[in-house]
Amino acid sequence: MKTPKRIQPLVDDGLVDEVLSRLMSGKEADVYVVRAHGEIRCAKVYKDAAQRSFKKAVTYQEGRKVRNSRRGRAMEKGSKYGRAQQEASWQNAEIDALAKLAAADVRVPQTYGCLDGVLLMELIVDHEGDVAPRLGDVTMSAEQACEDHALMMTYISRMLYAGIVHGDLSEFNVLMDQYGPVIIDLPQAVDAAANNHAKSMLLRDVANMTNYFGLFEPKLLESHYGQEMWELYENGQLEVDTQLTGKFKLPTKSADVDSVMDEIKAIMEEEQARQERLQANAEE
Numbered sequence: 001m002k003t004p005k006r007i008q009p010l011v012d013d014g015l016v017d018e019v020l021s022r023l024m025s026g027k028e029a030d031v032y033v034v035r036a037h038g039e040i041r042c043a044k045v046y047k048d049a050a051q052r053s054f055k056k057a058v059t060y061q062e063g064r065k066v067r068n069s070r071r072g073r074a075m076e077k078g079s080k081y082g083r084a085q086q087e088a089s090w091q092n093a094e095i096d097a098l099a100k101l102a103a104a105d106v107r108v109p110q111t112y113g114c115l116d117g118v119l120l121m122e123l124i125v126d127h128e129g130d131v132a133p134r135l136g137d138v139t140m141s142a143e144q145a146c147e148d149h150a151l152m153m154t155y156i157s158r159m160l161y162a163g164i165v166h167g168d169l170s171e172f173n174v175l176m177d178q179y180g181p182v183i184i185d186l187p188q189a190v191d192a193a194a195n196n197h198a199k200s201m202l203l204r205d206v207a208n209m210t211n212y213f214g215l216f217e218p219k220l221l222e223s224h225y226g227q228e229m230w231e232l233y234e235n236g237q238l239e240v241d242t243q244l245t246g247k248f249k250l251p252t253k254s255a256d257v258d259s260v261m262d263e264i265k266a267i268m269e270e271e272q273a274r275q276e277r278l279q280a281n282a283e284e
Helices: 008-012 057-061 069-077 080-103 142-161 198-213 218-222 225-234 257-283
Strands: 018-025 029-036 039-046 111-115 118-122 174-177 180-183
Touching (some): 018 039, 080 118, 142 180
Antiparallel strands (some): 111 118, 174 180
């Protein structure tokens, strides 16, 4: 196929031999299958901020460190240079996260370099050499669901140990190859220690994974791995090889039933009054 404009610099620099096909278009990037040095890989072409549909990006970027003070000031002011640096920061976050996670023994794609907003990395394939399916496209037995869920909980725990929370983890950004799940799409990854939303994002990531695997083995829905991980992390007890149990004693604060009922009653009365006003206006 014709080489996309954004990938042409990689062809010119000898990093890519040819573009074979377009693999997918996501909310923050387009991905192409390419041949590089005789091997099949993929090229992730990041979309600029105006094209990205990733919601609440600022929330994810909270706490990210900018080593160069000039860049930091420019990013805060929103100048043209600052916006360019913001884009670079968004892209570099994924590269940095992939390197840290690989070092923590989390299965992620191997990277081969990034140039002009294009990340060249490993193409994840299945046992037949075809592009690996997303987790959301895979069905499995209850036994397999338990096995893969346990592995994902281990990966998420190792990510947290490395100081990273994915923040957007779901069955749509996990690929399944012959060895199991592979985590992808990390430009929004957050600093677990510096982002005030890290805990809620971690709990959501765990819940998304548990809910999906729970479709095949409902007993998984009774686990509380997210709360267990975060408590261990906060107490400085989480290790890369921590054995999780999925058990956690949730707070037992009783609900104020009377207050809840009062709120429901108030809402119903407000809605009734609104309907009466609409009826009155219609009769006029």
